[in-house]
Amino acid sequence: MKxxxxxxxxxFFAAAVMGIAGSLTSCxxxxxxxxxxxxxxxxxxxxxxxxxxxxxxxxxxxxxxAFRYTFTDNAELGNFNIEIHNNFDHHTHSTSAGDCxxxxxxxxxxxxxxxxxxxxPSGLKSYDAKVDITCPKDIDPGDYHFMVRVTDKxxxxxxxxxxxxxxx
Amino acid sequence: MKSALNVVxxxxxxxxENFSGSLMQTLSRLPGVQAMNVxxxxxxxxxxxxxxxxxxxxxxxxxxxxxxxxxxxxLEIDQYAIDQAEVIKGPASLTYGSDAIGGVINLKxxxxxxxxxxxxxxLFGRTNNESIGSSVRLTGRNGKFWYKAxxxxxxxxxxxxxxxSIEYYSYWIxxxxxxxxxxxxxxxxxxxxxxxxxxxxxxxxxxxxxNAKAGFFANAHxxxxxxxxxxxxxxxxxxxxxxxxxxxxxxSNHTDWxxxxxxxxxxxxxxxxxxxxxxxxxxHGYMPIPTNALxxxxxxxxxxxxxxxxxxxxxxxxxxxxxxxxxRNRQGGWGFILPDFEQLTFGVFAMDKxxxxxxxxxxxxxxxxxxxxxxxxxxxxxxxxxxxxxxDSPMDGTVLQGTLQQGDSTYMERSAxxxxxYNSFTWSVGVNRMxxxxxxxxxxxxxxxxxxxxxxxxDGVNYNIxxxxxxxxxxxxxxxxxxxxxxxxxxxxxxxxxxxxxxxFPNYIYLNPTPQYKEGLQLYYYTQAKVLRWxxxxxxxWKILPYLKLDADGEYLYARQxxxxxxxxxxxxxxxxxxxxxxxxxxxTQNPAKSGFVALEWQVVGTQDIIVPPEEKTKGHQLLNASxxxxxxxxxxxxxxxxxxENLLGKRYYDHTSYYRLMGVPExxxxxxxxxxxxx
Numbered sequence: 006m007k008x009x010x011x012x013x014x015x016x017f018f019a020a021a022v023m024g025i026a027g028s029l030t031s032c033x034x035x036x037x038x039x040x041x042x043x044x045x046x047x048x049x050x051x052x053x054x055x056x057x058x059x060x061x062x063x064x065x066x067x068x069x070x071a072f073r074y075t076f077t078d079n080a081e082l083g084n085f086n087i088e089i090h091n092n093f094d095h096h097t098h099s100t101s102a103g104d105c106x107x108x109x110x111x112x113x114x115x116x117x118x119x120x121x122x123x124x125x126p127s128g129l130k131s132y133d134a135k136v137d138i139t140c141p142k143d144i145d146p147g148d149y150h151f152m153v154r155v156t157d158k159x160x161x162x163x164x165x166x167x168x169x170x171x172x173x
Numbered sequence: 174m175k176s177a178l179n180v181v182x183x184x185x186x187x188x189x190e191n192f193s194g195s196l197m198q199t200l201s202r203l204p205g206v207q208a209m210n211v212x213x214x215x216x217x218x219x220x221x222x223x224x225x226x227x228x229x230x231x232x233x234x235x236x237x238x239x240x241x242x243x244x245x246x247x248l249e250i251d252q253y254a255i256d257q258a259e260v261i262k263g264p265a266s267l268t269y270g271s272d273a274i275g276g277v278i279n280l281k282x283x284x285x286x287x288x289x290x291x292x293x294x295x296l297f298g299r300t301n302n303e304s305i306g307s308s309v310r311l312t313g314r315n316g317k318f319w320y321k322a323x324x325x326x327x328x329x330x331x332x333x334x335x336x337x338s339i340e341y342y343s344y345w346i347x348x349x350x351x352x353x354x355x356x357x358x359x360x361x362x363x364x365x366x367x368x369x370x371x372x373x374x375x376x377x378x379x380x381x382x383x384n385a386k387a388g389f390f391a392n393a394h395x396x397x398x399x400x401x402x403x404x405x406x407x408x409x410x411x412x413x414x415x416x417x418x419x420x421x422x423x424x425s426n427h428t429d430w431x432x433x434x435x436x437x438x439x440x441x442x443x444x445x446x447x448x449x450x451x452x453x454x455x456x457h458g459y460m461p462i463p464t465n466a467l468x469x470x471x472x473x474x475x476x477x478x479x480x481x482x483x484x485x486x487x488x489x490x491x492x493x494x495x496x497x498x499x500x501r502n503r504q505g506g507w508g509f510i511l512p513d514f515e516q517l518t519f520g521v522f523a524m525d526k527x528x529x530x531x532x533x534x535x536x537x538x539x540x541x542x543x544x545x546x547x548x549x550x551x552x553x554x555x556x557x558x559x560x561x562x563x564x565d566s567p568m569d570g571t572v573l574q575g576t577l578q579q580g581d582s583t584y585m586e587r588s589a590x591x592x593x594x595y596n597s598f599t600w601s602v603g604v605n606r607m608x609x610x611x612x613x614x615x616x617x618x619x620x621x622x623x624x625x626x627x628x629x630x631x632d633g634v635n636y637n638i639x640x641x642x643x644x645x646x647x648x649x650x651x652x653x654x655x656x657x658x659x660x661x662x663x664x665x666x667x668x669x670x671x672x673x674x675x676x677x678f679p680n681y682i683y684l685n686p687t688p689q690y691k692e693g694l695q696l697y698y699y700t701q702a703k704v705l706r707w708x709x710x711x712x713x714x715w716k717i718l719p720y721l722k723l724d725a726d727g728e729y730l731y732a733r734q735x736x737x738x739x740x741x742x743x744x745x746x747x748x749x750x751x752x753x754x755x756x757x758x759x760x761x762t763q764n765p766a767k768s769g770f771v772a773l774e775w776q777v778v779g780t781q782d783i784i785v786p787p788e789e790k791t792k793g794h795q796l797l798n799a800s801x802x803x804x805x806x807x808x809x810x811x812x813x814x815x816x817x818x819e820n821l822l823g824k825r826y827y828d829h830t831s832y833y834r835l836m837g838v839p840e841x842x843x844x845x846x847x848x849x850x851x852x853x
Contacts, residue, residue: 156688
């Protein structure tokens with residue numbers, strides 16, 4: 006083969022490669038424009054009419070803790086989870102949850118462990134979550150963290166931590 | 174360069190002039206190569222946006238086996254023991270097998286010394302993490318026998334970021350003196366080689382050990398943001414919990430037999446990689462407080478052997494070879510993340526380079542691989558109550574009853590017994606053409622990667638990053654098709670290089686975040702998606718004057734998922750575009766023993782807004798760096814001093830590919846480093 010022929014073939018091949026790359030790219034950007042079609046926003050946990058629980062609230066063992074928050078998302082909500090664990094070692098969570106008066110540090114004997122997942126009906130952009138959680142009568146009283154997590158359909162997640170105290 | 178693949182090389186001079194906190198940070202100055210930073214002294218390799226198990230690191234042709242899959246594990250290699258680094262950009266499974274799907278970094282340390290006796294002593298330090306270190310190298314040759322010995326020691330303090338506090342999971346972590354609490358570390362490496370260089374055959378033995386201990390950022394490791402009773406701020410050089418230790422031990426032999434127009438080569442190695450992660454014991458969910466600090470440990474043993482024959486026949490350079498590798502990994506500690514496994518792989522390949530003329534060559538090759546893996550079952554060491562099902566679907570307005578029904582409890586199984594085997598056929602064809610000042614290259618090939626134990630068998634909480642990860646036993650070997658081109662032109666004072674590529678994965682393995690919860694944490698599961706990637710690197714080097722040089726280079730990468738739940742999204746840790754320009758003035762001397770340079774470098778990195786959950790968009794940034802170096806002659810000896818200033822403007826910026834990015838930790842601030850080398 007002549008030098009010029011190979012050169013031309015090469016240029017042609019390289020151009021074809023770049024052309025394919027370009028057209029595939031432009032196709033995909035037509036179908037799914039980065040910011041308009043892809044959901045790039047996290048869901049939010051907002052106060053409803055009467056947000057509950059809130060920081061530094063006190064409950065007694067056997068009480069019902071009424072969980073009332075509103076979840077919102079730009080596209081579609083996923084699921085939520087409520088988790089309660091002790092803060093007997095003062096490990097703290099968020100700025101807002103850290104400011105309550107804490108009992109002295111202590112070792113857990115029979116701490117309250119609560120961890121439950123809840124579905125949100127499909128297709129919703131806003132959901133008022135209402136869960137009544139009964140505090141068992143036989144758990145260690147003291148400082149607890151109330152963690153709320155919510156996802157949206159695309160897999161984004163938002164968190165909120167609330168500090169509460171359980172009295173005897 | 175007569176290969177059809179795109180290969181870049183960095184010699185010892187390059188490594189010395191650009192030395193950074195870790196080997197990968199040094200090599201990340203090569204276009205298309207990036208470092209994924211794990212801390213200030215550790216980082217992992219990324220080539221054209223692919224990292225972890227998609228990049229293969231080899232030492233003298235043998236695959237380096239650490240814990241590549243881990244987010245927080247670096248590369249266990251002494252950068253001062255390396256003579257040359259060779260980076261293959263693009264899939265190279267043909268000669269290297271599985272994992273070379275994104276590229277290969279081959280580090281060479283077995284060049285034979287030329288002098289009867291020579292040595293080098295390096296002293297180095299960095300201001301940002303107050304690191305100090307030293308490396309000593311002795312080499313010698315007596316007739317047909319030679320030796321090389323290296324020892325390196327390094328100690329660094331907590332690194333400094335231009336920030337007074339970090340926001341993580343809505344919690345503000347205050348920093349004392351802008352130091353990233355507990356990121357100090359130390360490293361000690363030793364390396365000994367003994368060789369014989371005969372007329373027809375050569376052999377060399379290498380024994381090496383890399384031992385490192387480094388702290389993790391104290392406030393954002395493990396399951397939640399925690400305060401601790403440990404007084405981290407009392408010293409910035411101490412390493413408190415949480416920290417990790419690693420020891421990588423290596424023994425190998427390289428032997429080759431040469432004849433007039435061919436050679437036979439063999440490499441045999443044993444590696445023992447031992448990682449331990451220690452953290453303050455805490456309870457989580459149903460896990461009680463563990464009795465010790467050993468959160469995780471991994472001991473991986475690897476035996477590898479590869480043999481290669483080369484023969485020239487007329488216009489053909491033929492090559493054929495095979496390799497076998499056996500791995501055994503054992504885990505321990507209270508935080509489960511990876512099951513025990515054994516893995517056996519073998520592969521055979523053949524390739525031909527047909528030299529049609531001095532200026533035109535064609536390359537073609539094919540390879541077959543077979544791998545089998547056995548994963549062991551793992552059960553929690555504590556019991557979890559079996560609770561009543563929570564299938565009641567609440568409607569808006571309904572009040573749910575959140576009382577748990579306590580029943581039996583069990584040691585949950587986190588990984589099941591599993592046996593899997595994979596076959597893979599890969600190939601590659603290429604052309605290399607020289608046309609006057611031009612070199613044109615084109616290569617088309619297929620590469621593959623076997624799924625790893627974590628991707629297949631994981632079923633539990635990832636105690637590092639707050640999520641539940643689920644493996645997928647039906648994963649197929651990941652395949653990649655790539656077209657690579659290279660256009661190189663050298664015309665007098667100008668040299669230019671353009672390396673575009675187009676890459677398609679029919680089944681990229683990806684950890685997909687779902688809207689589901691499992692055991693209180695968001696569920697992520699391994700799945701496979703079609704992925705298209707393309708990009709290029711471009712570089713220009715211009716000798717403006719005999720002693721003044723301008724280098725400019727840039728890289729761009731596009732990646733999109735074309736199928737699956739995240740169709741339209743990019744890939745995690747995608748590298749944004751970047752460009753760099755360097756002006757270098759060389760001292761006007763003909764004597765290389767008295768040479769010197771001054772260089773000013775400007776780097777621009779683009780914004781990354783093509784993200785996938787849980788990533789955050791990362792704004793672009795600009796950096797100004799400078800370096801200066803000079804060699805002095807001291808009788809028969811030589812002294813070399815190199816100074817380097819990084820992020821001179823003290824900019825606060827984020828690196829999209831950094832391990833600490835998700836925690837909102839910015840990159841290190843202004844840094845000055847110095848290296849003094851004495852050669853005798």
